[in-house]
Structures are given as C-alpha cells and as structure tokens.
Amino acid sequence: MSKSEKKTPVKNEKPKRSWGCFGCIRAMWATRETEDTFLSPELYIQTTLRELIIYVLFLTVTCIITFSMTSTTMFYFTSAMANLFLDTKTVHAGSFRSITNTLDFWRFVQDPLINGLHWDKWYNNFEVPDDLQGYIYYENKLLGLPRLRQLKVHTNSCTVHKDFKSMIMECYAPYDHKIEDVTPFGPHDDGQNYTAWHYKSSEELGGSTHWGYMATYSASGYVQNLGFNKVQSLKIINHLYRQTWITRGTRAVFIDFTVYNANINLFCVIRLLTEFPATGGAIPSWSFRTVKLIRYVTKGDYFVLACEGIFCVFIFYYVIEEILEIKRHRMAYLHSFWNILDIIIILISLVCIGFNIFRSLVVKKMMLTLLEKPDIYADFERLGYWETRFINAIAIAVFLAWIKVFKYISFNKTMTQLSSTLSRCSKDLAGFAIMFFIVFLAFTQLGYLLFGTMVKDFSSFQNAFFTLFRIILGDFDFEELEAANRVLGPMYFMLYVFFVFFVLINMFLAIINDTYTEVKVDMSQQEDQFRMTDFFKEKTNKLMTVLHLTSDKGHGEKKLVRMDEWIKILKGFGYADVEIQEMFERFNYDGSRLLDIDEQNAMKKDLDKNRKKSVKKDMKVADKVQGKAPGEEGGSSDSDEGGIARTTGGAGVTYDDLVMLSKRVDRIESTILCQLEAVLTKLSQIESSRLTRRFDSPRYSNVSSNDPSTSRDPRARKAKIQKKSPKKP
Known part of the structure; x- marks a missing residue:
C-alpha cells in the first residue's frame, strides 16, 4: 500500500494492541516510565496505583525475609x-x-x-x-x-x-x-x-x-x-x-x-x-x-523459603521493568534519581541471592567435613564474616526500598515537601558544606595536634573527627581537655563551640527553615497534581451504577461533573477563569473537585433564576426604547411563559432586534474578554520570568511577599489585574 493510500487515524480512535511477544511484556510491565501517562490523568492514577500495590507486596516480602535473619x-x-x-x-x-x-x-x-x-x-x-x-x-x-x-x-x-x-x-x-x-x-x-x-x-x-x-x-x-x-x-x-x-x-x-x-x-x-x-x-x-547459617529447619523457616522464592520472582520482574525503561529512554534513563535507586536495589538483591545459595552449599560441605574429622579446627570465621556483610547488604537494600516509596506518592503535594525542600536548597547546602568542612577540618587537625598524645578521643585524626561531631550533639569530656592543657584546652573548646555550634549550625538550620517556608507557601497556592479521592469516588459511583445499587429518584443518571470538564464547557461560552472558579467553589459543597447531582441541580436553579432576571431586565429596556411604561401593552403582543409582553409593533426598535443586537454585543464582549485574558496571561508569564531573575539577584531582599503586585506568584498578579478590569455586565 502506498503512503497516499494509508488511512488517516481517526480522532479518539483507540490504538490497536500489539499481541506480539514484546506487546505482552509491555502490557505486563507497564509503568509511568514506559507509558504516556501525562496524556490522561486517569491512566496516570491507574498506573501509579498498580505500581504502588505491586511495590508494597515486594516490600512486605522483603521485610519478612530480613526480619527472619535477626531476632532478640x-x-x-x-x-x-x-x-x-x-x-x-x-x-x-x-x-x-x-x-x-x-x-x-x-x-x-x-x-x-x-x-x-x-x-x-x-x-x-x-x-x-x-x-x-x-x-x-x-x-x-x-x-x-x-x-x-x-x-x-x-x-x-x-x-x-x-x-x-x-x-x-x-x-x-x-x-x-x-x-x-x-x-x-x-x-x-x-x-x-x-x-x-x-x-x-x-x-x-x-x-x-x-x-x-x-x-x-x-x-x-x-x-x-x-x-x-x-x-x-x-x-x-x-x-x-x-x-x-x-x-x-x-x-x-x-x-x-x-x-x-x-x-x-x-x-x-x-x-x-x-x-x-x-x-x-x-x-x-x-x-x-x-x-543463622542453617536456614531451613522449622515450618517458619520453610515459610521464609517460600518468601525468598517470591522475592526472586519480584527481582526478575523489576529487572525486566528496568530493561524496558532503558530501552525506551536510553541514556536519559540515568537522569532520574529513582532509576538509579532501582538499579542499586536490584544489584544488591542479586548479590544477596547469589550469596544465599553459596552459603547453603558451603555450610553443608563444612558440616560434613566436621562430622568426619571432629579433631580439627572448625573455621567458620570467613563464613561468619561474609554472613555479617550479607545481613548488612540486605539492611541497606531494605532501607533504600523504604525510601523508594516516595516515588509512588509524589503526585500528592504534601508528600513532596521533603524532596522539594532538599532540591531547592541543594545549591545553598553545597556552598555551606564547603564552608563548614573547611572550618571543621581545621578544628580537627588542631585538636589532633594539640591533644593527640594525651587524650584518647584525639589519639588519631579519625577519632578527632568523630569526637568533634559528638561535641555538636553534646557528648564531650571537658575535664579531659582541660587536664591535657589547662590553657589551650578551654580556649579550643570555647572557640569550637562558638564558631561551629552557635554560628555554622544555626546557618544550616536557617537555610533549611527558609527553604521549607517557601515550599509551604508555594504548595498552599497549588492544587494536587491528581486527586485520589476523586478517582476512587468516580470509580465507586460507576461500580454502584453497574451493580444497580443506585436509586434514580427523578434525577436521572447520577453523573459527576469534573472540574476540568466544567472549565472546558464554560470557556467555550467566553467565561473567564476567575468566574469559573468562583462558580465552581460556590456550589462545590463537599470540597471535592466533582459536582454530584444535588450540586448540579442547585447550580441549574441559580442559572435559571439569573436567566429570568436577565430577560426581565431586557424587556424593561425594550419598553423604554418604545416609549412605554413597563407592563403597558401596545400593538399586538404575545404573552410568554414569564408573563412579560413582547412588543411587535409601533415606532422604534423591536424586541427581536434588541435581543439580536444584545447577543451580538455579548459575542463581541466574550471575544474581547478572551483575547484580553490571553494578553494578560502572556504579560503575567513575562512578568513572572522577569521577577524570577530579579529574585535570584542578591540585591532583592526587602520586597514584601504579601503585596500582590510584587508577589512571585503570577496568579496573584492576575487576580489583582482582573479586579481592576471592568466586570462583564
């Protein structure tokens, strides 16, 4: 088939599923990294939940295995x-x-x-x-x-x-x-x-x-x-x-x-x-x-053996998952911290699986040799050493596995406070770390040279290094320093406490505090990327409808209206974002971003009431144009359902012409407002980039964050501009 004869894809047509081997593998190992989840919020939530559930099972199995290795x-x-x-x-x-x-x-x-x-x-x-x-x-x-x-x-x-x-x-x-x-x-x-x-x-x-x-x-x-x-x-x-x-x-x-x-x-x-x-x-x-070198003796041990088999299956699953992600993203795969963490966990797990098999074989061989020759030395030292290293490796893997949980809950703004704070202040912390360790290592070397021959805590450079960290936490022996040197000991201690504890440590806390405050302010002005409650409520309602557990008492189908759907519809009629947001918050009683049937009916009644008021106002204007008092009849009139006379004769402009002109004016006004809104948005973006560069400058320090005109948030400036602009009649 030639290129011109190929069919053009139809809009909203679902892509055909590939039933090949790679297609089946991709379906089983679909993640946010392998699928275009950013195109659909619902797909993003479904994929995230699926990954989270699988990972929680993996974490549970891992914890069972690790806790079986040690006990009181x-x-x-x-x-x-x-x-x-x-x-x-x-x-x-x-x-x-x-x-x-x-x-x-x-x-x-x-x-x-x-x-x-x-x-x-x-x-x-x-x-x-x-x-x-x-x-x-x-x-x-x-x-x-x-x-x-x-x-x-x-x-x-x-x-x-x-x-x-x-x-x-x-x-x-x-x-x-x-x-x-x-x-x-x-x-x-x-x-x-x-x-x-x-x-x-x-x-x-x-x-x-x-x-x-x-x-x-x-x-x-x-x-x-x-x-x-x-x-x-x-x-x-x-x-x-x-x-x-x-x-x-x-x-x-x-x-x-x-x-x-x-x-x-x-x-x-x-x-x-x-x-x-x-x-x-x-x-x-x-x-x-x-x-515990002999692993499997009791029923509980064999249950752990089954968990170890499941653990191996999970590791195989995650190996395939990472291969698919690397196949898609190539070198860009290494740009993500979570991907690097995945590789570390998988490598440690593979090493531990190999050692577990090796340990079982070696112990069996050593026990047979010991039974044959009981008069020799039983050298379990090397095996015990590597068993300890094995437990340490598993402990590190479990620690990293718990940290990885943040990867699957990052769609909630509250859960990203730690990562956002650390990422924002990383440059400041890097600069502070250089300054801190210059001073800290200077004190370490000074203490080692002054007291290394007399005080055990300063007997080596390594001991002095950790001793100074202990002093920060309040663990020190001042009498021993004073006994080593009655003059230099107290002077050294006071200088170290002043510069490191009172100055540097408080600088470190100030960096973290200021950054965390900025993150909290920014997050308070943001919405969650995706709301799990909305997703579960929508799925629950669909399930109730399918199971015929919902009762339709004159309301028809209880369909929920989402916030994004509401915005698209009202924007088509020329409403501004502020008006849409105000209307939605007015009738969204439960605080969710969905309108149920009761909230929709309340909104419908309010709109009908406003429409009748608008019609009455237009009729009064028409009567004034024709020179008649409100409610006075002239020519032939037709009574509408609202009891308001429609003028069809006499001098002046007819009511139908007035309605037609009003609609034209509304359309023109809507077009102007939309264009004005686009211009304001563009200006807000330009102003935001300019202020961002200005905030990055060290000279900017005295601007109040409460003033909307100088706020770093473009929505605050936009709200102020819209308050100053004339409202739509």
Whole structure:
C-alpha cells in the first residue's frame, strides 16, 4: 500500500494492541516510565496505583525475609558468650577486657578461657557424662577444637639510630605482613607434635585477614589447636607458657572457636584478639558474630523459603521493568534519581541471592567435613564474616526500598515537601558544606595536634573527627581537655563551640527553615497534581451504577461533573477563569473537585433564576426604547411563559432586534474578554520570568511577599489585574 493510500487515524480512535511477544511484556510491565501517562490523568492514577500495590507486596516480602535473619534471641546469645569470656575474673581479679600486658594474657588463658571452653562438671561438682562433654553452659556445642594463632615480626625489622646501636642490639618494628617472621622457633623436637613453633601460610590455613586497632593482620601465623577436654587444653597452654611462646616480636595472638546452639539454631563465631604493639603492653579486642547459617529447619523457616522464592520472582520482574525503561529512554534513563535507586536495589538483591545459595552449599560441605574429622579446627570465621556483610547488604537494600516509596506518592503535594525542600536548597547546602568542612577540618587537625598524645578521643585524626561531631550533639569530656592543657584546652573548646555550634549550625538550620517556608507557601497556592479521592469516588459511583445499587429518584443518571470538564464547557461560552472558579467553589459543597447531582441541580436553579432576571431586565429596556411604561401593552403582543409582553409593533426598535443586537454585543464582549485574558496571561508569564531573575539577584531582599503586585506568584498578579478590569455586565 502506498503512503497516499494509508488511512488517516481517526480522532479518539483507540490504538490497536500489539499481541506480539514484546506487546505482552509491555502490557505486563507497564509503568509511568514506559507509558504516556501525562496524556490522561486517569491512566496516570491507574498506573501509579498498580505500581504502588505491586511495590508494597515486594516490600512486605522483603521485610519478612530480613526480619527472619535477626531476632532478640541473637542478642541474648551474644550477650551470654560475651559475659562468659570477657567479664569472668581471673584469680588475680582481672578479665580479658582488662588485659594490659603479656602476664595478664596468660592468666586469662589459663583460667577463664579454659574453664569457659570446658564444662566437665555440673554446678554440684558431679561429673558431666561423656556424651555431654564439649558443651558451653551445657547448651552450646563447641564445634571442633579451639585454636591459638600468633603473628610475629622478625628481629631487626626496624632501624636503630647509630648513637644507640651499641646499646640496643635488637629492634622489632610495628606489624606489617612484609616483615612477618616465618622461621621456626622454640623447641624443635619435643615429642608432643606441637605445631605452635612452625609458621603456616594463609593458603594452608584458609583464613581471612583481620582489621585490628594497630594494623590489619594476615591469615597466616604460628598455630596451635587446644584439646578436647580441660586437662588436654591446660597441658598445651602450660607448655606454651613455659617455653615462652610469646616473644618480643609477637604482635598479635588470636583465639578462635565456634559454638552452635541447637535449641535456637544459631552459630556464634568468636574471635578474641590481643595485640602487642611495638610500644609495649597489650590491647584486647573481640568479635562475636551470631549468625543463622542453617536456614531451613522449622515450618517458619520453610515459610521464609517460600518468601525468598517470591522475592526472586519480584527481582526478575523489576529487572525486566528496568530493561524496558532503558530501552525506551536510553541514556536519559540515568537522569532520574529513582532509576538509579532501582538499579542499586536490584544489584544488591542479586548479590544477596547469589550469596544465599553459596552459603547453603558451603555450610553443608563444612558440616560434613566436621562430622568426619571432629579433631580439627572448625573455621567458620570467613563464613561468619561474609554472613555479617550479607545481613548488612540486605539492611541497606531494605532501607533504600523504604525510601523508594516516595516515588509512588509524589503526585500528592504534601508528600513532596521533603524532596522539594532538599532540591531547592541543594545549591545553598553545597556552598555551606564547603564552608563548614573547611572550618571543621581545621578544628580537627588542631585538636589532633594539640591533644593527640594525651587524650584518647584525639589519639588519631579519625577519632578527632568523630569526637568533634559528638561535641555538636553534646557528648564531650571537658575535664579531659582541660587536664591535657589547662590553657589551650578551654580556649579550643570555647572557640569550637562558638564558631561551629552557635554560628555554622544555626546557618544550616536557617537555610533549611527558609527553604521549607517557601515550599509551604508555594504548595498552599497549588492544587494536587491528581486527586485520589476523586478517582476512587468516580470509580465507586460507576461500580454502584453497574451493580444497580443506585436509586434514580427523578434525577436521572447520577453523573459527576469534573472540574476540568466544567472549565472546558464554560470557556467555550467566553467565561473567564476567575468566574469559573468562583462558580465552581460556590456550589462545590463537599470540597471535592466533582459536582454530584444535588450540586448540579442547585447550580441549574441559580442559572435559571439569573436567566429570568436577565430577560426581565431586557424587556424593561425594550419598553423604554418604545416609549412605554413597563407592563403597558401596545400593538399586538404575545404573552410568554414569564408573563412579560413582547412588543411587535409601533415606532422604534423591536424586541427581536434588541435581543439580536444584545447577543451580538455579548459575542463581541466574550471575544474581547478572551483575547484580553490571553494578553494578560502572556504579560503575567513575562512578568513572572522577569521577577524570577530579579529574585535570584542578591540585591532583592526587602520586597514584601504579601503585596500582590510584587508577589512571585503570577496568579496573584492576575487576580489583582482582573479586579481592576471592568466586570462583564
């Protein structure tokens, strides 16, 4: 068919639906980004509601999955383990938290650690049966054997100044994996097969690095497993103590073990680290990772499994949706914040789905190995670490998913206050942020240099940075600063509080306050983009009509008249916007933007009354033109339904001619008013753009916002101009 023979599309003709594969996919994944919803308010609301309902279901499933990963029981399990191994006192009244030197470490290992790992007696000193051996608190199964691991640096790993070389023969630098000591030491052949004296690489041990206070430590080192019971473990500990396993080159000692509680199906991966810095002394730290590695045991767990399957379906759905949107918008797709947020949520979810499958396979393999070889160390440290990262990723995804809810409620002006305020003041906040961080970082560096050697909160640049943020929130220790320097400490504190707290923070609040006030004023003068109440009321009335649940008592069909339909009709008769708005608000009793049958009847009666008054006024004018008194008959007259005589004879202008002339004058007046309104609208737009440029200028600051002549809202100026213009008779 040639181009000239192609049919021209008929107006209001519905587009034909494509039944191809892509057409079906597009119908299932129709969104505001893939459809031209701006052409139809009803289509916009329908699409938005459909997206919102689907997303609420997705959010519900996601919350069910995430809340199943953690519980209050996890906290109490962690607390029980921490109290046992961190707070139990030694015979010398010390604990792991209070370790300050090598002797404190050995006292902890020989008493609280051994007694905490091996519960071989009941509370009444009766022996625990063999089948119950290896339980902590009689409830938590110790998996495999606990392990000690040491990291050392080799001798002369640092450089001694030439003036002290004759006095200092050995030098041990702070820890670095490049200067690790890998040579065997201690007794080489003691007949007990101790492995603590021989170095093993991270590939042999299969562990992971650890971030401590002083350094990041590798997974290698000198390793020694403890025994199955208290006697064996204590023998190993005493041997290492007597043979001076911890030397001057020791920089870190790790104690690793894992327990499992079958009552609550939870693992607790425990790591106790003691760092021995080059300065001397000891710094204890710890890690308790309570995780649920075996996911599906109870009926509730299998319900979560079903939710995880539904979650995967939702992710697949949203992947297809984003592909369709990218296919349509190309690079413009990345211009929207919500689209970028969608991609981040999908990527995090895909990574979590992959890790969930990987975790299940690895745990199953590790449990089989542990059952076959119960006399080895059960290395759940790496798996526990990544399980914690997995929970963190899911938490971030859920947080972003809740933020995304604003995308689907943005059609309501109240719901856009936050985004509108932040977007409007973004430039001001960016400029303020530069100024704030210049001052803040200056105080951070000053505090670090002044008090870094004496105050723990300023011992590093990072600590000083967060300490100053805490001071803003009222969390500070003034006495410690004053003790560090009686002159500079108080001066530093007062200067920081004045410039940052009293000046900069109040500037920040003023920017937010002023912008929020502007947004509130602008929103009070705007209508909602779409009214959900109107949409639901209209759909409800249609449904009631279809179900024959409405009664027609002399009113006919109860059809609702929308505001936009009313404006189109009255504009066709030449009415101005102000008159239309005034008429609609006069009879819109319930405040909705729809006129029901009662409101339509009231408006009809008012219009009939005004029409009769207008006819009487025209008849009086006609009688005066013919020189007759009102109500006086002359010639032949016909009585109309209103009882007013129509003059057909005599000298002067006839009534029909007068009516015809009046109609012509009305049409001319309507045309003039419409053209005048168009001119005023154009002038308002020009004036609005001019005032916008003027408001952006810093010199404009003293103009009152209450004066309509200087208002930034063009509708206020338009209303003032229309008040001054002559009204239509």
